[in-house]
Amino acid sequence: MTIASVDDCRVVLTLRGELHADTLRMLETRFADPRLREARAWVLELHELTHIDLACAYALLRALSRRPDGTALTLRGARRHVARTLRHAGIDAVGAIEA
Template identity: 60%
Template sequence: MADERPARQQTGTVRIAETDGQRAVLAFSGVLDAHVLRELEERLLDQRLRQAGVWVLEMSDLERLDLACAYALLRAVTSAPEPTALTVRGARRNVQRTLRHAGIDAVATIEE
């Protein structure tokens, strides 16, 4: 008899992959949804990000991003004490669409 429970989605993660005081690279993976929103918001408050003037969001391993998490990214960037240059790299089309719905394309460069 087959197991009829729905497959559990892979929980998403965000980690600071690199930082040198001026530039920070955040690596995203899995599925970022309401289950990881609080963790995402806490990660975005990291002092290393507050000091960096350039953020690169590496999203090639990100399968899905919900709108609440996209808004959390937008809030983090627009509330930074200094203007932050933001680049999104490797995002899948569905992730790009969510980012655009949140308005991130107004403050970021989204690379294909």
């Protein structure tokens, strides 16, 4: 996962490759980045995410649920099977999943 500060108010997080249970610690560490606490909007780019298992989807949900109040969340470009896993974890309840 890479984090890019677009401006003072928005960050773009890009997830790539496959996320399995062995990547949970890395995922949780990345979501502790201070730039995320300062942003008012998060955009998750998922175009290059080829697979996410349910354990990582739940970890992602936990991280997204802990974002500062009022922070907008958009998930973009998820492949059909990735979006399905994210919806099974309940991520669509905390942010919009766009095609």
